[in-house]
Amino acid sequence: MKIVSDLDLTPYNSYRIPAICKRAFFPESEAEIQQIFQEYPETKKIIIGSGHNIIFSRDRYEDDFIIFSGNFEKVVCEDDKISAESGVSMLDLSNIALSYSLSGLELFYDIPSSLGGAIVMNAGASGEDIQSLLLTVRYYDPQADVFKEVERKGLDFEYRNSFFQQNPHLIITHAFLQLRHGDKQEIGDKMENNKKLRWAKQPKEFPNAGSVFKRPKGHFVGVMMEEMGLKGYTIGGARISEKHGGFIVNFDNATGKDILEIITLVKKRVLETYSLDIEVEQRII
Structure with a gap:
């Protein structure tokens, strides 16, 4: 497992805000996640994925960061189901689904997030969200030192909210998704169209972290x-x-x-x- 002291966090947040953390861990297995908490219990842990949808409020953190970016991203497809580690980007996951002619993730193509981050915030757009594709989510509870697997209905999903936002100490490790077989060309065309629409409406030319505020009912x-x-x-x-x-x-x-x-x-x-x-x-x- 890679461990870095005084890590420059600038590349690990999409706002490109400069910040440094005392120590950062890049786990590549569930055993290594568990090891971090067992061997370094004294320091507060901050979990980040792709670094989107976050704002660093300080220029230095005396905390440990556990980072899921460029690691923890294995994906396995079986028929119309996908098992994926939480560090995989939604861009890569959408492309993998496309390669197997699986539909359901087109909306998430070019959405800047890791799978874990998308689940935490119940990411989505145009009335759709990630929770509708989930079968189960596996996570680590460092307080109890156990791994658990929970079905979607037990995760309290709401608009841009979930069980994991209410329990930020929990660490998502895997998710199991139900997709559906489709026409590869149609899936690819839909993905590209979604991307074009986002680039036309959103300020992709500058570092940002997506929508800053939740949409209040009846307003934009x-x-x-x-x-x-x-x-x-x-x-x-x-x-x-x-x-x-x-x-x-x-x-x-x-x-x-x-x-x-x-x-x-x-x-x-x-x-x-x-x-x-x-x-x-x-x-x-």
Whole structure:
């Protein structure tokens, strides 16, 4: 298992915010995950996957990071089912499904997330989400020092929420998904179309971490930002995207503090204007 001291976390978060952690582990098996907690119990552990949907609030962490990026990404296909480790990216998983002519993951092509991260936040778009494809999820509970496998119905999925968000100490290791056989050309065309639509609407040209806020019932965040005149609003190197007001981008060496200050301002303005306490979708670390 790779262990790195004073790791530069800049490449491990999609905002490209500079930060350093005291020590980082890159496990490649369940046994190594367990080993981390057994051999290094004294330090708080922070779990990250592909580094999307997170905001670093500090420039240095005296915590241990357990990172699932470029590791823990084995995938096995059997008929119309997939068993996958949590570190695999949704991009790679979608492409693997395509290679087996399996449909169901087209929506997640080009969604920036690891499988584990997608499950934690119940990622999705256009009324669909990851939980609808899940059969079971396997995870490690470091407090009890046990691995458990739970069916979808036991994981309390809601819009951009799950059992794992309520229990952040749990570590997803594997997921088992039910897909369906389809036409390879049609699946590939749908994937490419989804990608084109995202690139047309989202600020892919700048580092960002996707939608900053959960969509409040009856409203669209991007529309609210436009109505309040906040598109393009800037603090330091961070800016509310002019392309899509639901995104904050790092256009000029932004810090986590810059991004969090914009979030604070947006929450205040939305409360004043719409009487809504808008919820942050991204995980602040």
